[in-house]
Amino acid sequence: MGRRNQHSREEQRRMALDAADALVAAEGLAGFSMRKVALTMGYTVGNLYLLFSNQDDLLAEVSLRTADAMYEYLRGVAAKPKAPLERLQAIAAGYIGFAQKHSFRWRLMFEHYLPPEKWDHPGLNARQAALFEFVEEHLSPLLPDASPKQLRTAATALWSSVHGLCVLSATGKLHWSGLKDVRPLSDLIVRAFVAGLREERG
Incomplete structure (x- = not known):
């Protein structure tokens, strides 16, 4: 068992987050425990509670890491296509792809x-706001006459639809459809949503 004076408090927090992140990625929330995190670190459970107020506190920090990783991934995805609609479709597909690849970490956030x-x-809250602002940023060129309030409403509605598809895909609820690739579905959601808004606005 490690000694508390071997590492600084910040080093211990990083070690705990690394261990918790890896445990969530491998076993999900169902397999998570503070005892397993402490064992991986080589410290006692009591010492872990000196770093985080409780398990909720530690898991929230793990979710922050996941949100940051997802946001950076989506920024990279959005940088490739040139056309605004294609960029938005790539972001939607990227969000679902991230959830599929990092299923346990993504599911922890929700x-x-x-x-x-x-x-x-x-x-x-800041990470959630950043994600919706990111969607707004890439939806804005497709709705140039929309007010800030209209853009916020549209982005929220669109991403709620994409998230719903993501949940169905990540939890295996789309097997009945026979579709192995959900990219056509996410592309359709974005394309139909934008087309509908444009028609509505005349």
Whole structure:
């Protein structure tokens, strides 16, 4: 078992986050425990609770890491296509692809329910806002006359639809369709959504 003076507090926090991140990625929320994290670190469970107030606190930090990794991935995906519609479709497909590749980590962000006193988590709220602002940024060229409020509403509605498809795909609920590739579905959602808004706006 490691000694507390072997590493600084910040080093221990990083070690804990690395261990927790790897555990979530391998076993998901169902296989997660503070004891397993502490064992991987070589420290006691008691020492882990000196670094994080509780398990919810640690898992929230893991979700922050996942959100940051996903955001960086989507930025890279969006940089490739030149046409605005293609960029938006690439972002939607990239979001689903990230969830499929990092299923347990992605699911943690939506299956780990924080207690009420932690609902207003500044870090997680900021990441969520950043994702929707990112969608707004790439939807804006397709709706040049939309007001900021209209753009925010459209981006929220669009991404809610994409997220729904992502949940169905990530949880294996689309097997009945016989579709192995959901890219045509996400492309259709984006294309039909944008076309519908344009027709509505005349």
